[in-house]
Amino acid sequence: MLSAFTNCLKIPELRQRIIFTISMLxxxxxxxxxxxxxxxPEPIQTxxxxxxxTGANLLxxxxxxTGGALLNGALFALGIMPYISASIIxxxxxxxxxxxxxxxxxxxxxxxxxxxxxxxxxxxICLVQGTLLITALTxxxxxxxxxxxxxxxxxxxxxxxxxxxxxxxxxxxxGGMILMWLGDQITQRGVGQGISLLITISIISDLPGAVATLxxxxxxxxxxxxxxxxxxxxxxxAILFFTVTAxxxxxxxxxxxxxxxxxxxxxxxxxxxxxxxxLPLKVNYSGxxxxxxxxxxxxFPNQIFTWLGAATGVRFFSQIAEFIAWGTWGYYLTFGSLIxxxxxxxxxxxxxxxxxxxxxxxxxxYIPGVRPGEPTARFLDFTMTRLTFAGASxxxxxxxxxxxxxxxxxxxxxxxxxxxxxxxxxxxGVILDTMRQVETYLLQRHxxxxxxxxxxxxxSSRAKQTLADQSWxxxxxxxxxxxxxAGGLLSLGLLLSFFNS
Numbered sequence: 390m391l392s393a394f395t396n397c398l399k400i401p402e403l404r405q406r407i408i409f410t411i412s413m414l415x416x417x418x419x420x421x422x423x424x425x426x427x428x429x430p431e432p433i434q435t436x437x438x439x440x441x442x443t444g445a446n447l448l449x450x451x452x453x454x455t456g457g458a459l460l461n462g463a464l465f466a467l468g469i470m471p472y473i474s475a476s477i478i479x480x481x482x483x484x485x486x487x488x489x490x491x492x493x494x495x496x497x498x499x500x501x502x503x504x505x506x507x508x509x510x511x512x513x514i515c516l517v518q519g520t521l522l523i524t525a526l527t528x529x530x531x532x533x534x535x536x537x538x539x540x541x542x543x544x545x546x547x548x549x550x551x552x553x554x555x556x557x558x559x560x561x562x563x564g565g566m567i568l569m570w571l572g573d574q575i576t577q578r579g580v581g582q583g584i585s586l587l588i589t590i591s592i593i594s595d596l597p598g599a600v601a602t603l604x605x606x607x608x609x610x611x612x613x614x615x616x617x618x619x620x621x622x623x624x625x626x627a628i629l630f631f632t633v634t635a636x637x638x639x640x641x642x643x644x645x646x647x648x649x650x651x652x653x654x655x656x657x658x659x660x661x662x663x664x665x666x667x668l669p670l671k672v673n674y675s676g677x678x679x680x681x682x683x684x685x686x687x688x689f690p691n692q693i694f695t696w697l698g699a700a701t702g703v704r705f706f707s708q709i710a711e712f713i714a715w716g717t718w719g720y721y722l723t724f725g726s727l728i729x730x731x732x733x734x735x736x737x738x739x740x741x742x743x744x745x746x747x748x749x750x751x752x753x754x755y756i757p758g759v760r761p762g763e764p765t766a767r768f769l770d771f772t773m774t775r776l777t778f779a780g781a782s783x784x785x786x787x788x789x790x791x792x793x794x795x796x797x798x799x800x801x802x803x804x805x806x807x808x809x810x811x812x813x814x815x816x817x818g819v820i821l822d823t824m825r826q827v828e829t830y831l832l833q834r835h836x837x838x839x840x841x842x843x844x845x846x847x848x849s850s851r852a853k854q855t856l857a858d859q860s861w862x863x864x865x866x867x868x869x870x871x872x873x874x875a876g877g878l879l880s881l882g883l884l885l886s887f888f889n890s
Contacts, residue, residue, distance in 0.1 A: 396831055403580070403830040410579035413571045414590045420465040420564060421458035421591070425557050427548035428526075430462040436537050453812060454684070456591030462545070464564040467518055469587050472569045475510040477682050479503055480738070511569055512562060519561035521696030523554050529699045581823035588681070589819040592812040599803050606801070626808075633790070633809050637817040640783050643672040645776055647769070652753040666754075668745070670773055673780035675735035677818035680788055680811050683727035687713060687720070716792070725785045732781035733774075742769035787814055 398404050424430055437452075437460055452459040455468035483489040483503075492499035527550045531537050539545075546553050568587060575583030603626075607618050647668040691710050698707035712719040746765040748754075755761045759768045790809035794800040806812045 397827060400830055400834050406580045410575050410581065413575050413579060414586065417568060417571055417587055417590065418456065418594065420567065421456045421463050422461055423464045424462045425464065425560055427546060427553040428462040429545055429547050432542035432545055433462065434460055436534065436542050453595065454588060454591055456594045464560055465568055467515055467561050467565045469568045469572060469584055471514040471518060471565050472511045472584065473681060474514055475507045477686065478510060479507050512566065515562040515565040516558065519558045521693065521700060523557045525696045525699035527554060580826055585819040589816050592816055599807055602801050602803050630808055634817065637787065637813060640673050641818055641821055644669040645672065645772065648757055649749065649754050650757055670776055672776050674740060674777060675732050677815050678735055679728045679731035680784055680814050682731040683724055684811050686727055687724060721789060724788065728785050728788065729781045732777050736773060736777050740773055742766040745769060784814065
């Protein structure tokens with residue numbers, strides 16, 4: 390593992406991509422901590438600090454996706470979710486409008502046109518969400534943040550409301566477009582999928598605070614209402630964390646291997662085919678996208694109806710927002726249903742059994758026991774339908790697992806988020822995808838990947854011979870300064886987070 394990270398820095402192209410990706414993520418984190426002019430984030434931060442132990446709502450989950458930018462009243466308070474919402478709308482429009490469908494089938498030219506429409510739609514969504522957010526913060530912040538009181542916590546907007554509204558809407562829209570641009574740049578010139586990495590780094594940014602909260606659970610002050618946890622509870626939590634993480638990795642990597650036999654063909658003097666292979670069908674074919682889509686869809690109407698109720702004072706909008714609010718049966722029912730819907734929708738968009746069956750028939754391949762052509766397509770469709778049901782069920786269970794820990798065992802939601810849920814699903818899936826891309830560069834240069842065994846990589850004999858003369862001591866000596874600096878920064882960050890929590 391250590392030698393793989395060392396090899397990443399030896400490949401000039403990969404090294405440049407990694408440095409570029411880290412730089413773009415750094416810019417995103419800086420923008421998440423630059424407050425809007427005229428806003429005082431301290432009242433919101435104080436309120437959320439007092440509510441941290443009781444749970445979370447969709448506003449808190451939205452704050453998690455923005456990496457705390459919403460809590461800080463920052464330039465990137467809208468996060469990357471407007472772009473994701475626009476992408477979802479364009480995908481749904483492709484299934485309804487023939488014009489969008491034709492663009493999706495026109496290759497690179499069509500995708501560029503769809504990306505252009507998606508960016509225009511992102512601007513519109515940023516304007517709408519920014520207007521509703523600023524209007525609610527200015528007129529009635531208590532309706533936007535349930536339980537918040539200006540008399541108790543103080544005023545949020547400290548300048549002229551009209552000036553604040555105009556400038557903040559422009560800055561929020563610009564912040565959303567900057568994040569979209571950063572994601573596109575990471576995808577094109579960096580490593581990994583840019584939008585997913587921006588969400589992942591936003592989720593991981595709360596890890597020091599979660600560690601500090603976890604430490605307070607084992608060191609509660611004298612006279613507190615709850616007793617401190619002991620060593621057995623700590624061991625059980627560690628085992629649960631590694632079990633959930635291992636399960637996420639296993640299901641993400643799990644696949645059903647469909648055997649494929651190729652008939653022999655004689656072309657001129659050469660004989661082709663005659664070998665056996667397999668067709669890998671992933672259990673979780675759609676990856677983390679259904680959870681992201683479901684979360685975005687739930688956040689979007691909840692915010693809209695909450696902000697409409699706060700801005701207009703109409704009770705009907707607030708009732709709809711309360712129905713899909715976090716912790717209600719309507720929320721869990723809607724969330725689980727959306728995960729199943731988007732799982733099957735994503736598979737129907739990406740997995741083409743008819744095309745696969747035609748390709749197999751064209752090249753003389755067939756599945757043993759299944760006739761080529763249409764029967765093969767039906768078999769693949771039936772198999773993928775069952776696999777998708779299993780994958781969607783697993784996604785639903787993991788997505789609501791933190792709520793189970795919160796409601797049954799009273800684990801603070803800030804800590805429970807790292808024992809499953811949307812955040813862990815996104816983090817594990819994105820890290821695995823990024824590791825695959827990095828590993829591709831390593832194998833192309835005849836270097837070893839991250840693992841000597843496992844499905845994340847393929848091992849070549851040339852890679853073994855190339856690295857045979859590299860000792861572990863040389864790798865450790867190269868990485869020793871980075872390890873010392875990283876360890877010092879991590880210790881300092883944990884210490885400061887502990888005192889500030």
